[in-house]
Amino acid sequence: MTVEVDVSPGMPAFNLVGLPDQAVSESRERVRAALRNSGLPFPISRITVNLAPADLRKEGPLFDLPLALGLLVAQGLVPQNALDEYLVAGELALDGSLRAVPGMINMALLARSQNRKVLLPSLNAAEAALIEGLEVYAPNTLLEALNHLKGTHPLAPSPRPEREDLESTLLCLSDIKGQTQAKRTLEIAIAGGHNLLMIGSPGSGKTMLSRRATSLLPLLTDEEALEVTRIHSAAGQLGARGLITRPPFRAPHHTVSDAGLIGGGSIPKPGEVSLAHHGILFLDEFPEFNRKSLETLRQPLEDGIVQISRARASVTYPARFQLVAAMNPCPCGWAGDSEKPCTCTPAERSRYVSRISGPLLDRIDLVVTVPRLTIEELNRAPEGEKSTAVRERINRARTLMHSRQGQRNAVLVGQKLREVTQLKPDAAAFLMAVSQQLSLTARGYDRLLRVARTIADLAGSEDLQQVHVAEAVAYRPKALEVV
Template structure:
């Protein structure tokens, strides 16, 4: 922040006016406290004006002069690095700073996350006096750049593992396919069948985040109310909002617009448990972002475009009581009540969910045979997922879920036997054009996992099985 107030003005005036321009830019939170204070101190001659050159400051000041932690530190560091890179690319004169990283000064409690951003020297200050002493050149008060926290152990830290799941081989296979192609999944099953447990393990199957993906995800989380912790670095987001969430909480809103859960789950997983319990209007707001991978929030004076390329994993019971089809006869719901419950989800929303599977309840015998269950670990499955993703990126530069209609015709077309089976299934189940193409995309992913160039009848049959739950609902 710069100030046009001179030292003589301070001698003659007892009040100072600070102008935050441009006026139409939102000024939220207390992060402007520190630059305002430094501008006044520099204008009054208490710190050298030249000490502020080519440096960025942000932070909230308490009445004691202590610097309080703030939201968005990581995002600010990204902006600082991007601005410096733009200045270098445009040939802007940076004098003796041309060979140095830009400097960003933040509260000490917020500096660690910002230090993860390459190309920026981040300094953390505990209070205003210590920062002023540093800027004034006091040799005894020099601040050192904050070192980026170690993240190698955090990246490889053991999380929820697929090996913990008992049985449910069909569901585990479906999640492998979903992870390989980035497909959305809906799981239908009774209480305690393991739906939430399976969903929590999907991030462990996804490929490691690239540098750009890690920076993007961390910047979005940093600007959110929940904030970003260095422990989350390079970890796929897993967001699980409660079914009482509003549309603004799920897809974004307020004025000015703020991102919602679908944006905070960008490049990760959005898990919606008890899907029919969400308000129908709230669920319908997911339709466009699930298709496009982005969402635009418009208000009278504001418009914001947020990324929303996440994987939706949803779970629900087959009826209000949850026990439809139970062999012990625990369900007391009539067929009409059960059908009405399933119809809480609209056809257009279901069309956008590629994989829809049933999760059966495990019997006591299956639970007691845990030691005999030889389920693969997440690491083994993730290796296959990574190979399938590499095939997709090499072939089309994106995941199979992101293919448009023309690209589906080019890369997903099956052989003659598969084409015949797909046509027969589409006519039998009355699929829409969107559902038809979704099945093709899933079949293409199954073929990628098998290392096959052209989907065959076997892979088409497996993809068709993943869309039969609501065929008769």
């Protein structure tokens, strides 16, 4: 987008055109106050500012700094061609200081493609400086930006930020005692990128397990890290962080709106599913989410993208996330518990479970029951494996997947899936019998194959054996009978 400023003789006026939203329209007062409080003149003339292209809706305060600099250029306080080699953005405070604005890493990528430099608030320097080969200049105030462009006090380019070491902040899987089957299921899910649903009474450890899943995920590659960082920057959630190197973990509350979960709005923005790209979307109290919101998950779970169409814009956001969900077995939470009796009627349990539709459940690869342990069982249980040991197995399995097919097992489809899941006769016969007994859909059958392939990869087995298929079957809808 381009900011054009014209200052001409006539009755004093400040006209802003080019479909500005409320925040952009209010920039007139911010710019006026920032100039005066910085000791700079504000032209008492007819001012016309055009935001091009004129037919695209403009939003946010990022136009403040270019607008102010445009006025200074029009008054001859900044050389006419000083901004030719820059892309500029930033919000102005009334005292002339600069505030951060979202989406600066995307502007930095545009600047590099145009062989230009960027001028933006110092709070945005870390994200823009991530782009290699780009000169980033980050003033703290409007006066600093002015002096840099005039050449009286030039700024030094912002250095590229170092990668953060977040290993010490991760929660360890060994904190959870017992729950051997649940931990095994979580390991399979993370290794293959499979969607997981955990069912258990309150206090059984479902949320603890989910929040430790990030400690099992390998670091993002450079390409993935940049992609995730761009999404968080566009959503205005990057802050002063640099490159996001850890897979994101998003846990929205069950009252989240459709637009908050999937993305959207009158001017589309990324939702939770896109913010969880290359990471985990954790939905606690799964049936408590709005039914319509849950149904909107079906397309991104299958395709890995979110398409949002509005009257003025149509955008596509990446959403290749891994779903981890948790739920109670019934409204009161105690169905199947060994100590506390359930107070729900069969009809109440049925209504509770029916909030999750069959098509959505068909997109979940693994279902596991997480039983509540007694205090005595917790005291007797030995300390489990550290996250680092489990992550090493997951890394070996993922390395095997990528060397064989170039992607995780969860996204295998069609002929590629058939090629890597060749079954021996006994395993094929077993799978056929199970498919008929469970009345699996074609999608469910493929998902069962993918899970079995992941189990084989964790075991380091090239062949898909009956024992791998049998374990995969144990995590299919059979576990839902508890509900």
